Amino acid sequence: MFEDSNICNLLKKAGIFLKLKGISEPKSDTEVLLSFVLQIKRSKLFLIGSHKPTDKQTLQYEEYILRRSNREPAAYITGFSGFMGFEFKVNKNVLIPRPETEILVENVLNLPEKENRNSVLDLCTGSGCIAVSLAKLGRFKNITASDISSSALETAKENAKINNIATIDFVESNIFNKINNKAFDIIAVNPPYVSYEEYNNLEPELKYEPKIALKAKDNGLFFYKEIAVKAGKYLKNNGYITVELNANKCNLIKQIFLENGYKNIEIINDYANLPRILKAKNG
Template sequence: MKVYEAIALGAKELESVCPNPRLESELLLSHSLRIDRVKLAIKRDEVLKEEELERFLKYIEKRKSRIPYQYIVKKQHFMGFEFYVDERVLIPRPETEILVEEALKRMKSGDLILDIGTGSGAIAISIAKLFPDCKVYAVDVSEEALEVAKYNAEKLGVAEKIIFIKSDVFSNIPQDVKFDLIVSNPPYIKKAELENLQEEVKKEPILALDGGEDGLFFYKRIIPDCKFYLKKGGRGLFEIGYGQREEVEKIFLENGFDEIEVIKDLAHIDRVIIGRYNL
């Protein structure tokens, strides 16, 4: 089978699976061949080796079973960096880049940052890469997620700048450490909505998705305890889900925060909420 024929076959197989089946077919084939996607055009009339075709068809079958593309190719791009991802961690989303960008805007030399629920390490590592003069603590309750985050930190050359701790929110963070910023993209999907998620999203770790009955469980856990770990004037920055702005803002105000800011994403949905601790 020739390259162009394989692309057409893959696209046909994925028609009912994803919105852009040809693109995903090309991406999976280029991954199978270990080449950049742009080189497929040059090789369009080349005949695939048996093992190359087998590998490609195996990837197509995985995608047909609704395994996310990122888990098949074991990578996701975030903030201009390539992160390793697999089923142990949530796949970093483009909208979470807003959280990183807003954190970077508020940082100064020597700042100490805490990333709660680090997952793949995308937030913590991006901050460490893009703002060299800082120190980052990255915590997660999942040992498996921390293994992925540590691997990414080594791969991207910032392992010495990040302290990884297995911790259920603040449980294992030294109480004498005070942070300038606490950032988090916590689970915020309502428990009742989990069954209605896309099949691909259901393949991601439930721990990284389940925000409790009202979707606010982790905001209610994290924000009240920020006062023990933030410097006065320090800020908490959190990604939020659709329709959660008012409730999370209320939690901030009830716990000594002021100067509340809300940043919208490209779809004009409230995506990041920021508060300054002032007690």
């Protein structure tokens, strides 16, 4: 398909092919996949645009572009994704970290210093992106990361290792049922929040991600309700909870936290100006 092409032409041909297959913004994918094949930084591609990859590299690139044309996310093809400037291993057992979730991490890091520097629980850790980023960028003494999925936890542990973090306590737990520390300063959580109806209408890319990371019963509200009811018992007085929101259900979720006695509830918008993070104090 792409034989005898230099880097510039490979990117161009792959971009046209993916566009024809319905990928609306293929530029970043074509570059990520080619730099992965060539094992060079993405920014270097254009410095060596006239270089012709080997036949083996071109065939490998073709295979990756075909997989992407079948709507497999580029991060699952390369096995890596960036988050908060760090690299995370991803696979079919973990959600690909999203830029919106970086806002949650930034909000935890920006909490008032005297109140937030001891312990944090990253519930529903998945790839470990929240816990590992907090360990890299914050000054917490204790970080716990939990998930119901043992295979997600394995990936989270690998990501801690890749990022030179040895201090996170990983716990396999169904929401709070195996969490022993009852006095965290902060709970940070990006729970599954896609209703069964919403799931059916998701882009094909999301069907490659683990259902357990996305779907939530009770019209997508199950985890918000469980967390709002139980988190108070695991937080210090005046401890904070920060939760990623399903933007379509912001008011309902806010109401759930209000009814459960949380105070100072704040909603933070994302880059698309959609409500994305709920921040509240334990009442």
